[in-house]
Amino acid sequence: xxxxxxxxxxxxxxxxxxxxxAIAVVPGxxxxxxxxxxxxxPYECGVPPTSGLEGRFPVRFYLVAMLFVIxxxxxxxxxxxxxxxxxxxxxxxxxxxxxxxxxxxxYAYVWKKGGLSWR
Amino acid sequence: xxxxxxxxxxxxxxxxxLVLTGAGLLIMLVDLVSRATLRGLLYGIGILGAVGAxxxxxxxxxxxxxxxxxxxxxxxFSWLFDLVLLGSLAVTLLLSSLRRAEDGGSPGAYAALxxxxxxxxxxxxGAANLMIIFLGLEQLSLALYVLAGMGYPRAASQEAALxxVLLGSLAxxxxxxxxxxxxxxxxxLSLDAVHAAASVPSGLFVTGLALFVVGIxxxxxxxxxxxxxxxxxxxxxxxxxxFMAVAVKAASLAVLARVTYVVFGHDTSALAPLWLxxxxxxxxxxxxxxxxxxxxxxxxxxSIAQVGYMVVGLAGVGPQGLSALAFYLVxxxxxxxxxxxxxxxxxxxxxxxxxxxxxxxxxxxRPWPAAAMALFFFSLAGIPATAGFYGKLLLLAEGxxxxxxxxxxxxxxxxxxxxxxxVYGKIVWxxxxxxxxxxxxPTGNALPSWVAVxxxxxxxxxxxxxxxxxxxxxxxxSVGPR
Numbered sequence: 030x031x032x033x034x035x036x037x038x039x040x041x042x043x044x045x046x047x048x049x050x051a052i053a054v055v056p057g058x059x060x061x062x063x064x065x066x067x068x069x070x071p072y073e074c075g076v077p078p079t080s081g082l083e084g085r086f087p088v089r090f091y092l093v094a095m096l097f098v099i100x101x102x103x104x105x106x107x108x109x110x111x112x113x114x115x116x117x118x119x120x121x122x123x124x125x126x127x128x129x130x131x132x133x134x135x136y137a138y139v140w141k142k143g144g145l146s147w148r
Numbered sequence: 149x150x151x152x153x154x155x156x157x158x159x160x161x162x163x164x165x166l167v168l169t170g171a172g173l174l175i176m177l178v179d180l181v182s183r184a185t186l187r188g189l190l191y192g193i194g195i196l197g198a199v200g201a202x203x204x205x206x207x208x209x210x211x212x213x214x215x216x217x218x219x220x221x222x223x224x225f226s227w228l229f230d231l232v233l234l235g236s237l238a239v240t241l242l243l244s245s246l247r248r249a250e251d252g253g254s255p256g257a258y259a260a261l262x263x264x265x266x267x268x269x270x271x272x273x274g275a276a277n278l279m280i281i282f283l284g285l286e287q288l289s290l291a292l293y294v295l296a297g298m299g300y301p302r303a304a305s306q307e308a309a310l311x312x313v314l315l316g317s318l319a320x321x322x323x324x325x326x327x328x329x330x331x332x333x334x335x336x337l338s339l340d341a342v343h344a345a346a347s348v349p350s351g352l353f354v355t356g357l358a359l360f361v362v363g364i365x366x367x368x369x370x371x372x373x374x375x376x377x378x379x380x381x382x383x384x385x386x387x388x389x390x391f392m393a394v395a396v397k398a399a400s401l402a403v404l405a406r407v408t409y410v411v412f413g414h415d416t417s418a419l420a421p422l423w424l425x426x427x428x429x430x431x432x433x434x435x436x437x438x439x440x441x442x443x444x445x446x447x448x449x450x451s452i453a454q455v456g457y458m459v460v461g462l463a464g465v466g467p468q469g470l471s472a473l474a475f476y477l478v479x480x481x482x483x484x485x486x487x488x489x490x491x492x493x494x495x496x497x498x499x500x501x502x503x504x505x506x507x508x509x510x511x512x513x514r515p516w517p518a519a520a521m522a523l524f525f526f527s528l529a530g531i532p533a534t535a536g537f538y539g540k541l542l543l544l545a546e547g548x549x550x551x552x553x554x555x556x557x558x559x560x561x562x563x564x565x566x567x568x569x570x571v572y573g574k575i576v577w578x579x580x581x582x583x584x585x586x587x588x589x590p591t592g593n594a595l596p597s598w599v600a601v602x603x604x605x606x607x608x609x610x611x612x613x614x615x616x617x618x619x620x621x622x623x624x625x626s627v628g629p630r
Contacts (some may be wrong), residue, residue: 105400131173138176 171197486604
């Protein structure tokens with residue numbers, strides 16, 4: 030009998046582990062292995078695989094992603110400030126101006142140094 | 149004092165950080181508008197910013213201010229660490245000037261990143277809140293990941309950057325997860341709240357603390373978490389390595405010390421694993437240094453051992469321990485920056501200054517750099533009349549007062565020192581023997597490096613011959629952060 034309301038969770042965990050473990054282990058014991066070329070290929074949604082794994086792609090994708098995150102976070106900071114603009118008063122306004130200036134310097138730097146051009 | 153939404157802001161306490169931020173932004177703007185590469189001007193702004201921030205720190209001397217709702221403290225304790233950080237920033241900028249190989253051809257980004265890294269360190273030194281600790285640590289680390297790779301065309305520099313970013317982010321993950329668990333168990337982000345939870349430690353609290361110490365241990369390069377040090381130190385640009393060896397350790401030690409003091413007060417029995425880390429560090433650092441043929445790697449191993457020594461100062465968790473730690477930190481900063489300055493002085497564009505094969509017989513050709521290097525090595529080993537000797541005495545006294553763990557730490561400290569005597573003594577012996585060097589002898593002779601070498605040597609000698617000057621100039625250290 031469960032003594033704590035949480036013990037049912039423990040039972041759930043045990044059952045889940047047992048079922049998942051059985052599915053993973055039991056077929057390995059009882060099946061006969063007859064590998065063919067098709068069977069050994071990596072599964073790609075049923076479509077024959079077209080290319081290797083070690084494809085390379087340019088570092089500028091990361092650059093764009095990083096810049097996006099920075100300016101995305103900026104928007105996230107702007108929104109609550111805009112909602113509370115009146116309550117935060119002059120100090121809040123100046124604080125945000127400082128924030129924008131700091132970010133603006135970074136933006137200008139990235140722009141001038143060619144971080145935004147797709148070369 | 150400004151009050152905003154119930155939070156009081158003490159501008160004088162934040163002034164050093166704000167001045168430095170201004171200098172960093174100015175560097176970026178100057179770099180934007182100038183067509184030519186004004187290396188001297190950009191580094192000059194950085195050095196002036198460090199000096200300016202140092203001047204704004206003067207009125208804070210001996211005062212204790214907590215601001216931003218208790219999240220940031222500017223006290224007797226952070227004051228000294230800030231000074232070490234600003235000093236290492238200025239020296240790093242001095243050492244990088246005039247050398248294109250250092251900044252990969254973009255001095256603006258290099259100088260600005262160094263300034264922002266120093267700001268991160270200063271935030272850490274004053275952080276009294278788990279969130280601010282993480283914020284400062286990330287600012288310091290993110291800037292340094294890039295700086296490690298700034299020696300761009302060299303493959304070793306890129307390797308260093310990649311290793312540093314991978315292991316550094318792992319450490320940050322440990323730290324933030326530990327902080328989250330500490331927050332969960334104590335219900336507050338401030339170190340005071342964590343202190344309240346420490347009296348009745350729960351499993352959650354202990355797990356959180358363990359993860360936190362592992363994270364800081366990575367950043368400090370305490371022994372089981374030191375594997376990244378040799379490669380990163382070898383690959384990074386020389387001045388950046390100097391900054392890593394001093395500023396990162398100073399800032400992380402500030403966090404570790406503040407956490408131990410505020411959270412545990414005078415009962416450090418829960419920190420036994422930390423003492424174990426220090427013992428392993430002292431052994432691994434000194435033994436690992438024996439086989440090195442590259443001076444940057446050797447100093448990397450040496451720094452692992454030196455951090456182990458400094459942790460001994462925390463074992464006694466008392467005001468005296470803090471003052472021993474602070475003295476040793478200043479001595480370590482002076483000697484390590486000095487040793488790197490000698491390397492920068494000898495360097496003439498390539499990496500040959502780091503090869504120990506270039507040092508035999510150096511005294512005959514370059515008597516003054518060799519003498520300075522010998523002095524710094526003596527101080528690192530702890531020979532009398534140098535700053536390192538008195539620092540080790542203070543630390544040993546702390547260990548003796550700290551019970552069985554302190555005794556174990558003391559014994560390891562002495563054993564480690566004996567091993568390190570061989571490591572440093574061998575190089576000094578080689579420098580003063582009349583043998584032909586095995587490698588190309590570097591011939592650099594830059595004035596800024598001379599300034600840094602002279603400053604380091606003077607400081608090492610003054611602190612070694614008249615250590616009471618330090619006690620006189622830092623009387624408040626014997627009181628502790630609260």
